[in-house]
Amino acid sequence: MSKYLTRRIVLRASAAGLAAGAIRHVLPLWAETPPAASRPNVIFIFIDDMGFADPSCFGNPKLKTPNIDRLAAGGMRFTQFYVNSPICSPSRVALTTGQYPARHLIHSYLAARSANRRRGMADFLSPHVFTIGSAFKKAGYATAHFGKWHMGGGRDVQDAPLPSAYGFDEHLVNFEGMGPRVEGPKHTWTQTYVDRSIDFIRRHKDRPFFLRLFPNDVHDAHQPAPGAEAKWKDVTKNPFEAKFFAVLEEMDRQIGRLVDEVDKLHLAERTLIVFTSDNGPTDWASYYAKGFTPPGFTGPYFGRKWSLYEGGIHMPFIVRWPGRVPAGRTDERTVGAAMDMTPTLCKLVGIDVPDNLDGEDLSEAFLGKPVRRKKPIFWEYGRREGYLRPGNKDFISPPLAMREGDYKLLMNQDAGGAQLFNLADDPSERKDLASSKPEVAAAMRQRLLAWRQTLPDLPGEWEGIDFASIGYDPVKGIISPDGQPATPPKRKTTILDLPALARLAGRKGAKPVRREIDETWVFDGRTDGLCVPRDKAPAVAGRGITVWAEIASETPSGVVLAHGGNRHGYSLFLREGKATFSVCVDWKRTTIQAPAPLEGGKGVIEASLARDGKLTLRIDRKEVAADKAAGPLAANPGDSLQIGSDLVQPVGEYEVPNRFRGTIGKLELRID
Structure with a gap:
């Protein structure tokens, strides 16, 4: 008997997030070759708190990551990839569902019940929604999830579903999930996850498999093996950075073990490997208070974890699939997001997906043909008190953002405080164009407000806002000059x-x-x-x-x-x-x-x-x-x-x- 329905206060979520939706039929991109030989395996590696420039192939100035670099050399790097939240839980929900995480009432990290309730959040992702794991399982794939979960379970939320409720036959998680949990000191966790992954691959090498490896080595507190950080003390005077380098080096080694096993089993040409991160690097205030900068690199991007500036959401992204993905190439044109992975991966293997997904199919980009996305990417984070904020106050961003083409807009809940950047000319978000390009800012503001209307409302969040002054009402939608809705209100x-x-x-x-x-x-x-x-x-x-x-x-x-x-x-x-x-x-x-x-x-x-x-x-x-x-x-x-x-x-x-x-x-x- 199911025990998976969350206990919640009255919650409102968009119909797009919960309705079953029409099914989108897709033609697999491998259909031109014999299915038995070409139906691909999929391995998705999702790192916890890795910054854009933490891998050396994306610009790490102090440390080499040879195995991640080797993965990139054998495949493609994408330099315009985003996650859908600057924090762990919603980022994982977007990746898992193909939808904006707030549609599922997960818009910050999942914590104890009281904290979830205070922020208007569910206690866990509903097992009734469409998920990529369930889709692959239904299509006949062997499925597994090894690593951090953080979509429900742990603390005092002990009635959350197991990962199997979302389609994963085998699973091993840390304390922020239900079911079998990894044991031992933290510096051994990824080795354990990779051991399990290798065993899973060996047992399923003759049938298609879908494997998710979600390491959390580079999420602080960083806990390397005893003495491992000593070699880095000549590289950095920051003791926190030395520990970070030690765990990053070990994680890179473990990723290499996994890729080596795929190659040794002669599965490389049948296996698509995707590598990215869930949000930017840590930015706790405690680092600054002790006189150090937090570890982790964002490259040219401003901001870090918990921020909607680029450093919090712009991630490294690698795809390898020998014979299908062009090797050694960089795609600087395709703008992608974590929510795109569900329709993209499903298209690549021929799985039907609902029409109500927010993500877009970017499969052609994986095969070397840059894709121009049809819809903007939207973000929201920090709607109320209780959200974690960057320790560097300059990195605290407005709670709403969108990217459309080269332009990115950030603004407050009341549509004030707008900031507009042209990322093609200004990837570091230093030159605010809101006043010099008011027509661009106004058009994007209206689109962002219209999108915001499709998300669940939290109690009291619209209080004190003069909607007439911003041309918007949370019930009527965008208001035209005659005071009437310019677009039909969405239920x-x-x-x-x-x-x-x-x-x-x-x-x-x-x-x-x-x-x-x-x-x-x-x-x-x-x-x-x-x-x-x-x-x-x-x-x-x-x-x-x-x-x-x-x-x-x-x-x-x-x-x-x-x-x-x-x-x-x-x-x-x-x-x-x-x-x-x-x-x-x-x-x-x-x-x-x-x-x-x-x-x-x-x-x-x-x-x-x-x-x-x-x-x-x-x-x-x-x-x-x-x-x-x-x-x-x-x-x-x-x-x-x-x-x-x-x-x-x-x-x-x-x-x-x-x-x-x-x-x-x-x-x-x-x-x-």
Whole structure:
């Protein structure tokens, strides 16, 4: 039974982030050769906190990284590659989902529950979203993730999913993830990850595999093997830098071991290797306080980790695939981002992806043909207090940014403080053009605001802003001179989990019981459960509706969730032990039901009504019933929303209140 639904306050995320989306069919770029010989393996190496110029092939002035350099010499360097956040968790979410991380309510690093809640964040990435791991697994690839995870789990978040919930058959993580964790001192971790990677490759060398190696050696605190930093004391007087050089050198050696194994097994021409980093190098204030600069190099770029200036988000990027990727070449034209990797890698191996991804397919660039991206790249970081900031105050950037062509704009939440740079002429972001090119700044500001509108809002973040003065409103969107929306407002997905619904109910009709790692809600079958008044219930007219619930019922009947009545309403309930979903549209009821009772009364049920009226019922993620209703609900229900019963007029063919007796471990109501 799934334990993977986060407990959250009322959260709003964009429909693009959560809707299933239409499937984009792709033709694999290897289709012109025999599939058995050419279906590529993929290895993705994602370094933690490595700056643009930390590898010597990107300009490290003090240390050589011969194995990373060898990877670049055998493939291509890309010099215009970005990550989608200047901090770890959201950067990894973008890479994993192909979408902007804030769509999944992960816009800073994941921490303890209280810190996540304070910043309006989920506790972990939902396992129900499309991920690159699941896509490769579904396509028949062996999949593995070895290294830092940091998309949920650790600290006091012990109910996060395992990496297997996102498609990774094998996994080994550090303390910021769930499941098997690496042991031993930190300086041995990457060796362990590479040992596991080599073993995985050897066992799957005769079938396609997808391997992610996510080392975190160069994330401080840097902990080299005893005595390893001694050789660097003549190179630098900065003791922190000496430790950094020691761990970077060892990480480079371990990457070399992995690549050597691929070559030794004669897999090089069948294996695409991608190398990059998750954000810029560290910038804790403690380094400056001790009289030293933080270790790590950003080359020509201003800013470091936690900053939307180039040094925080502009990363080294290498692709190797002998015979397909031109060797020894540098692409200085293709502007790419981490979110592009999901559609790009899927295209290269012939995997279908949803149309709602934010990333773009850059596969032609990997094969030596520079690509001009169709859409800008947007960033947001630092919307409220509690975000980590650079120790060097000059590196603290405005919280919103975008790049379109050669221009990059940064600005504050209220659209003030705009900074405009032409990166082709000024990669170091020293010459602000906002005042000299006001028309460029104004156009980009409007596009950035329009994009910002598609992201989830955090409570109170729009307070005190004069929207008329900036031509923008968070509800209406961009405002034209006549005060009307210049673009249609975009609907945002509303997500309500069980604790959130309980708060809306205003009284307890069921009680939460703390279990070992999470929380379940007990319904005794004698009271009416939870009742959300009509004025507090979500608006559902014309919207898609999904109810997701993990239940254990003690009886063969009972309502899990009902909203409305027999004119306009929807209800998920049990009848004869079978999961059943009824929808009423203008008095017309349509019902779908599972063919068999839940085994032992337990299961994970997902019932959905799409905007086109399609009804779908899934048990433990497998579709068991489908039909077509008259359409979405034509009006908002006149009755309240209940969990554990149905009051007043029944939605389904049962007598009210049809109380549920048992437990609900997790529940999510999603309105698209």
